[in-house]
Amino acid sequence: MSVNYEGIALVLNCGSSSVKYQVVDTTKDEPLASGIVERVTDHALAIGEVIETLSQPGSGVDLADLTVVGHRVVQGGDEFSAPTLIDDAVERAIAKLSVLAPLHNPGHVAGISAARAAFPQLPHVAVFDTAFHQTLPEAAYTYALDLQVAREHGIRKYGFHGTSHGYVSREVASLMGRDPKDINVITLHLGNGASADAVQAGHAVDTSMGLTPLDGLVMGSRTGTIDPAVVFHLHRAAGMSIDEIDTLFNKQSGMLGLTGYSDLRDVHKAIADGSHEARLALDIYTRRIKSYVGQYLALMGSVDVIVFTAGVGENDDIVRLESMQGLEGLGIVIDPARNEGRKKQSTLISTDDSPVQIWVVPTNEEHEIAVQSVAAVSA
Structure with missing residues (x-):
């Protein structure tokens, strides 16, 4: 996706015990601010700590300028093939997909819930690691497993790191003039x-x-x-x-x-x-x-x-x-x-x-x- 739109996003990567964050002006190469909250036991408190840090003089950020909160989500299953505005139904769907990513999606959901409560006036968007791989042909993502079992339990190749693979594949094309x-x-x-x-x-x-x-x-x-x-x-x-x-x-x-x-x-x-x-x-x-x-x-x-x-x-x-x-x-x-x-x-x-x-x-x-x-x- 090329940079056709300008804005300032708070990007959150919420794990089970950490919250990584960056504030990104899409017109600039370097983030306005970044950091991590570790040993998280309560995501609402962690998001509060992020807000407190970014509210400090000299943080380089004015929270009033934020356009959107973007959330990294590891597993989007078959349901999500593009960045998606988060509402209650989307949040529930991400939680349901925790069965496919038990180490990741529960932390994402906890962070999304806390961030939506902390920034109710802003739109929230989920960007899925798996989305870039929704273009895989059927022969690439289908395992040679009993089809009924596979379909019933969502067993297929999903792929991860899609945001990175998509970014560098487009970036290198630009570098090559192609x-x-x-x-x-x-x-x-x-x-x-x-x-x-x-x-x-x-x-x-x-x-x-x-x-x-x-x-x-x-x-x-x-x-x-x-x-x-x-x-x-x-x-x-x-x-x-x-x-x-x-x-x-x-x-x-x-x-x-x-x-x-x-x-x-x-x-x-x-x-x-x-x-x-x-x-x-x-x-x-x-x-x-x-x-x-x-x-x-x-x-x-x-x-x-x-x-x-x-x-x-x-x-x-x-x-x-x-x-x-x-x-x-x-x-x-x-x-x-x-x-x-x-x-x-x-x-x-x-x-x-x-x-x-x-x-x-x-x-x-x-x-x-x-x-x-x-x-x-x-x-």
């Missing part, structure tokens, strides 16, 4: 949570995350793709409960489970100190990225550009280099010198003669939520 409709893009959102997208003609046609954010790439503490029968084996052979396996897969696995570290900076240090486990873990991590790049190139038939974004994608040159090395036969040629170092600005890191361009594009999900929220109330 129309998003004319290029094929592979976006790699690599952070503590990580996902890959295939974006064809401006629309997502596949994504690595599935029913939940557990599937796909190796992550900080999540397994990524794993044989589902591991669940049965751990239950039968190790006597583990479903909740214990859920915790193992989501919070005790990935790089943390392989190395003891969820932060890749610690993994790199361990490799430098000679750790075989850390070296193996990084090989697993980058091998998985390569496999998705190859899969999506085959799926789309051709790729014009690959984009790295998010905390690891923007800052870890070793991950970028090792993820792209060996793909020269596919027309993907990274330039080690251009790639070196952290990238705070959009940077081309492929060679001049690489048929497929490789970019690092810093994501800006909060700004994108602000833009979409302002547009939703201005249209």
